[in-house]
Amino acid sequence: MNNVHLRKVGKIYAGGVEALRDIAFDIPDGAFCVLVGPSGCGKSTLLRMVAGLETITSGEISIGDRAVNDLDPSERDIAMVFQNYALYPHMSVYDNMAYGLRNRKTPKPEIEARVQEAARILEIGHLLDRKPRQLSGGQRQRVAMGRAIVRKPRVFLFDEPLSNLDAKLRIQMRVEIKKLQRTLGITSIYVTHDQLEAMTLADMLVVMNKGNIEQVGPPLQLYERPETVFVAGFIGAPPMNLIELPEGGVAGLALENRPVAPVIVGIRPEHFELAPVGTPAPLGISMQITAIEMVGAETYLYGALDGRGREVIVRVAGKAEQQIGERVTAVAERHNLHFFDPATGRRLAVS
Amino acid sequence: MEKRVTFNGRLLPYMLLAPQLLITLVFFYWPAGQAVWQSFLIEDAFGLSTQFVWFENYQILLSKPDYYRTLAITLTFSALVAFLSLSLALLLAVQADKHIKFASGYKTMLIWPYAVAPAIAGVLWLFMFQPSLGLVSHAIRALGVDWNPVLNPDHAFTLVVMAATWKKIAYNFLFFLAGLQAIPKSVIEASAIDGASPMRRFWTITFPLLSPTTFFLLVVNVVYVFFETFGIIDATTGGGPAKATQTLVYKVYHDGKLGADLGGSAAQSVILMLIVIGLTAIQFRYVEKKVQY
Numbered sequence: 001m002n003n004v005h006l007r008k009v010g011k012i013y014a015g016g017v018e019a020l021r022d023i024a025f026d027i028p029d030g031a032f033c034v035l036v037g038p039s040g041c042g043k044s045t046l047l048r049m050v051a052g053l054e055t056i057t058s059g060e061i062s063i064g065d066r067a068v069n070d071l072d073p074s075e076r077d078i079a080m081v082f083q084n085y086a087l088y089p090h091m092s093v094y095d096n097m098a099y100g101l102r103n104r105k106t107p108k109p110e111i112e113a114r115v116q117e118a119a120r121i122l123e124i125g126h127l128l129d130r131k132p133r134q135l136s137g138g139q140r141q142r143v144a145m146g147r148a149i150v151r152k153p154r155v156f157l158f159d160e161p162l163s164n165l166d167a168k169l170r171i172q173m174r175v176e177i178k179k180l181q182r183t184l185g186i187t188s189i190y191v192t193h194d195q196l197e198a199m200t201l202a203d204m205l206v207v208m209n210k211g212n213i214e215q216v217g218p219p220l221q222l223y224e225r226p227e228t229v230f231v232a233g234f235i236g237a238p239p240m241n242l243i244e245l246p247e248g249g250v251a252g253l254a255l256e257n258r259p260v261a262p263v264i265v266g267i268r269p270e271h272f273e274l275a276p277v278g279t280p281a282p283l284g285i286s287m288q289i290t291a292i293e294m295v296g297a298e299t300y301l302y303g304a305l306d307g308r309g310r311e312v313i314v315r316v317a318g319k320a321e322q323q324i325g326e327r328v329t330a331v332a333e334r335h336n337l338h339f340f341d342p343a344t345g346r347r348l349a350v351s
Numbered sequence: 352m353e354k355r356v357t358f359n360g361r362l363l364p365y366m367l368l369a370p371q372l373l374i375t376l377v378f379f380y381w382p383a384g385q386a387v388w389q390s391f392l393i394e395d396a397f398g399l400s401t402q403f404v405w406f407e408n409y410q411i412l413l414s415k416p417d418y419y420r421t422l423a424i425t426l427t428f429s430a431l432v433a434f435l436s437l438s439l440a441l442l443l444a445v446q447a448d449k450h451i452k453f454a455s456g457y458k459t460m461l462i463w464p465y466a467v468a469p470a471i472a473g474v475l476w477l478f479m480f481q482p483s484l485g486l487v488s489h490a491i492r493a494l495g496v497d498w499n500p501v502l503n504p505d506h507a508f509t510l511v512v513m514a515a516t517w518k519k520i521a522y523n524f525l526f527f528l529a530g531l532q533a534i535p536k537s538v539i540e541a542s543a544i545d546g547a548s549p550m551r552r553f554w555t556i557t558f559p560l561l562s563p564t565t566f567f568l569l570v571v572n573v574v575y576v577f578f579e580t581f582g583i584i585d586a587t588t589g590g591g592p593a594k595a596t597q598t599l600v601y602k603v604y605h606d607g608k609l610g611a612d613l614g615g616s617a618a619q620s621v622i623l624m625l626i627v628i629g630l631t632a633i634q635f636r637y638v639e640k641k642v643q644y
């Protein structure tokens with residue numbers, strides 16, 4: 001069983017920077033766990049602590065029910081794909097992949113078989129004699145993947161492995177990584193700050209912010225029921241509209257059964273529907289369009305609520321006939337509304 | 352777009368180059384030419400007449416076992432110094448690369464010897480190891496070794512090897528440290544994750560990636576031992592005892608200045624020049640090609 005447990009893990013760097021605080025979650029055997037969050041939130045730090053490249057200041061990390069706090073990276077039986085690939089520049093592609101097996105005294109014929117197998121899966125068989133500097137970025141990425149999979153480790157670690165690739169290749173590799181992980185069934189931890197990558201890859205999504213965990217769960221759960229304002233704003237593109245309602249409410253927004261206390265109401269652009277003025281609905285807004293973004297299959301209307309310049313995004317299917325400067329009204333269903341406490345940022349149960 | 356300085360006149364570039372060219376001509380080409388010319392001449396014992404003899408000086412030189420002994424000493428000397436100063440410097444650089452905390456103080460201390468003039472370094476070592484007064488000699492004697500570099504050829508040889516090594520460590524250290532810092536951290540980390548022990552990481556990743564630096568330093572160190580250790584040898588042992596510490600360069604000086612055999616001494620200089628040219632050629636040819644990865 002190659003599950004990964006993190007218990008109250010904390011990290012304070014030399015110099016006093018507190019990078020992580022009380023991180024606790026379990027990754028089940030074979031799951032694909034994605035750590036996502038804005039730059040500097042501590043994703044890499046956490047991944048490197050699992051790898052053994054950073055010391056663990058407090059708490060405990062265990063892999064397969066064995067605490068690894070005091071183990072050298074070489075003893076943890078993990079494989080890592082680095083953002084810059086970190087291939088050995090003086091070794092051929094073959095040797096890059098064979099290196100880890102040789103270190104573990106694997107018999108020669110088996111090394112040969114495993115490297116050839118990995119090369120076949122990743123379609124890099126024709127590159128085995130080349131040096132890393134003779135490869136394109138995408139090919140280097142594949143070699144880095146190959147180096148990880150030949151070892152058949154307990155856990156795969158990825159630190160933004162796709163961020164140096166162009167957009168098209170990134171999508172292609174994303175699909176391949178997911179497929180590969182499924183077939184091999186190896187527990188994986190994947191770091192990214194691309195929320196789309198996070199949503200598509202993860203079985204289990206961990207949203208981090210400023211060294212804390214905001215929410216852990218399956219991607220759709222985080223999308224449908226964000227527990228904090230941060231998660232609400234982070235997951236989904238374009239992001240959820242988060243409108244702060246003071247006690248007196250705001251002009252241009254009508255909400256049935258409005259809570260008396262100040263509240264943040266969240267509504268995704270895709271949950272709005274354009275409607276004629278005066279349509280009765282649980283939530284209705286009236287806004288003046290300031291910008292129109294057409295993406296093909298859908299269109300985003302950017303607008304400002306009446307009176308105050310608060311920005312709201314509304315998605316409409318297909319092409320929009322509206323013009324900039326036009327006034328529109330949009331409505332949303334009750335079950336698509338999210339409420340958050342402005343003081344704590346936590347989800348409120350409002351009926 | 353290429354940035355280029357353009358000169359209006361034809362004369363200006365030459366004038367700008369002139370001082371450097373002049374220095375090279377006066378202090379390098381002219382004496383070198385003189386040496387080549389001298390090596391074809393034999394002066395009679397009283398310095399009254401000179402005779403052009405083609406390669407006779409070389410023939411005489413190469414027929415003397417003495418010359419081969421000096422050659423052997425020089426080769427042993429340079430092999431030892433190059434090996435010791437390179438490996439010690441590498442060891443120190445690896446340590447400095449690890450412990451970033453005290454690194455700056457530690458580095459400064461290591462770089463000091465480089466700033467010391469060779470003759471001064473020689474004198475320092477002479478004092479420390481002087482048989483009757485030297486502090487270190489005292490300690491060695493206390494250990495039961497009859498230390499006497501003034502009379503014992505092996506001791507003298509050990510002394511110059513140590514002094515020459517000490518002098519070159521700082522330079523090598525700087526280059527190794529720069530070389531180590533140029534290796535991406537993630538590559539070393541990848542090898543750790545790939546299951547390599549620290550020792551194996553060093554020999555399979557760090558050391559091969561340092562090879563361009565190592566090769567460059569090897570050539571520089573050999574040239575150093577051949578030519579720049581003159582000051583150290585002159586100050587500590589004067590080539591003795593019994594010529595045990597006489598290197599090729601020291602012999603040029605000894606035969607020419609003290610032995611007044613100008614022709615033979617010039618012939619030795621010419622051979623040394625050829626050695627330097629050879630080493631430089633190797634460096635240019637292979638540093639670019641072979642040691643690249």
Ligand SMILES: Nc1ncnc2c1ncn2[C@@H]1O[C@H](COP(=O)(O)OP(=O)(O)OP(=O)(O)O)[C@@H](O)[C@H]1O
Nearest residue numbers: 013014017019038039040041042043044045046193
């Ligand atoms: N070696 C270090 N020493 C001190 N502080 C560090 C060190 N490495 C990272 N930090 C700090 O720890 C925090 C988390 O850094 P980390 O690299 O884990 O962020 P990240 O989430 O991976 O960001 P990114 O998406 O930009 O890669 C940051 O505030 C960073 O400045």
Ligand SMILES: [Mg+2]
Nearest residue numbers: 043044045159
């Ligand atoms: Mg990072």
